Amino acid sequence: AQKITQTQPGMFVQEKEAVTLDCTYDTSDQSYGLFWYKQPSSGEMIFLIYQGSYDEQNATEGRYSLNFQKARKSANLVISASQLGDSAMYFCAMREGSNTDKLIFGTGTRLQVFP
């Protein structure tokens, strides 16, 4: 079974609008971490935001926020006020347990921001 599922292969959003990228996960661990990374065409992986399984507040980092629905096992990324430079691949990832840095990645969502 897929550990991390990103059901949107591609998304379009107009500049200055908000967009939500979906991510659901599957784990039996009580302690886990959820990450979002941005990968532009250059290939580098840019850390965006992190949510711990015990964090009660939804994580926010500037224009990025993570809508963490623990019961539904979802960790959607919300990008507010989209910019043209946000066009990239976005990957959701999970770290299972608290004693590892191994990440399991989803298949990614390609976001295209248009003027």
Next chain:
Amino acid sequence: GAVVSQHPSWVICKSGTSVKIECRSLDFQATTMFWYRQFPKQSLMLMATSNEGSKATYEQGVEKDKFLINHASLTLSTLTVTSAHPEDSSFYICSARVPGGTGSLNEKLFFGSGTQLSVL
């Protein structure tokens, strides 16, 4: 600025040759680094965990004799693709965690810029 440096950014080699990719942590010591592989339009797949001073831990299905990992110092891990073949052509990327951070920073796993390998 970049905290994990990966070199080279891209390499083209002939089939049968070996290629070495370096992953360096800048200004911090990384006892553990991770090597991922990404095929075009696909996700990152963990290949192995590189442990300083000991053998790497390989994920299931990854040939340890094919992908040699050496983590000889606290700031350098190398991945050598031995006797490369066209099917080894892929994007290889490493990651490491900056120790000592707090909160969200503690969870930041920094990635190198990746290496695009093309085997002719």
